[in-house]
Amino acid sequence: MALLEIDNLSAFYGRAQSLHNVSFNVGKGEIVAVIGTNGAGKSTLMDSIMGMVKNTGAIRLEGQDLIGFDSSEIVKRGVGYAPERAHLFPFMTVEDNLLVGGYTARDDIGRNLAHVHELFPVLKQRATQETATQSGGERQMVSVGRALMTSPRLLLVDEPTIGLSPKVCSEIAATLKRLNEEDGLTILITEQNINFAMSLATRVHVLETGHLRISGTPQELAADDALNKAYFGG
Numbered sequence: 001m002a003l004l005e006i007d008n009l010s011a012f013y014g015r016a017q018s019l020h021n022v023s024f025n026v027g028k029g030e031i032v033a034v035i036g037t038n039g040a041g042k043s044t045l046m047d048s049i050m051g052m053v054k055n056t057g058a059i060r061l062e063g064q065d066l067i068g069f070d071s072s073e074i075v076k077r078g079v080g081y082a083p084e085r086a087h088l089f090p091f092m093t094v095e096d097n098l099l100v101g102g103y104t105a106r107d108d109i110g111r112n113l114a115h116v117h118e119l120f121p122v123l124k125q126r127a128t129q130e131t132a133t134q135s136g137g138e139r140q141m142v143s144v145g146r147a148l149m150t151s152p153r154l155l156l157v158d159e160p161t162i163g164l165s166p167k168v169c170s171e172i173a174a175t176l177k178r179l180n181e182e183d184g185l186t187i188l189i190t191e192q193n194i195n196f197a198m199s200l201a202t203r204v205h206v207l208e209t210g211h212l213r214i215s216g217t218p219q220e221l222a223a224d225d226a227l228n229k230a231y232f233g234g
């Protein structure tokens, strides 16, 4: 059984429909990427998994339906979320932002915090700094760190590279890879940055105006002429 099953998922903001019958799975231990341009529905997909959007269809975590539960229950069931542009508490310190993530996994707080500091040593050095004064890259690290504080089985990362330099992007990529390889963490990321997605993921899905258009391994997609034209300029 896949860890996450998205089955015929549609998403609605009032009468506007932002996802149309989207289906795909994320296997245990996989890194799966959903790529798409602005407005494709990437954040809507993530927010749907977190119980923040009105949906039809099914979202199952290890066979158990998530639709209808609120975000805190979904976090408790093992989904950690690093939302787009981090959404931190700007006037709280790095450490306090991380600790907020730990409230659903109180028994693991000490161990999780030590692990986040090991993954992102800069967050230990900057523990008492307000996140408002941090660089975009460090804020993204806090965001991933905060999601890890919830002891997730599945980590959702929405556009982690937005606005970041290539150097910081590769640091984030290396850390996500390490979490996957060393901790066996299953990861679903969304990206506009195709190269980043292709370098990390075992399977990639292309989302266009709320429809999943193409799916495959990075190798298969790299060989796809239509995709190359659309995203790599031919």
Ligand SMILES: Nc1ncnc2c1ncn2[C@@H]1O[C@H](COP(=O)(O)OP(=O)(O)O)[C@@H](O)[C@H]1O
Pocket: 013, 016, 018, 036, 037, 038, 039, 040, 041, 042, 043, 044, 045
């Ligand atoms: N809160 C909202 N209310 C109404 N429409 C929304 C809302 N959030 C997103 N949308 C619409 O849903 C579509 C997908 O948006 P989004 O999921 O944010 O795309 P992406 O993350 O891929 O840029 C867009 O047409 C967007 O305008």
Ligand SMILES: [Mg+2]
Pocket: 042, 043, 044, 084, 158, 159
């Ligand atoms: Mg988005």
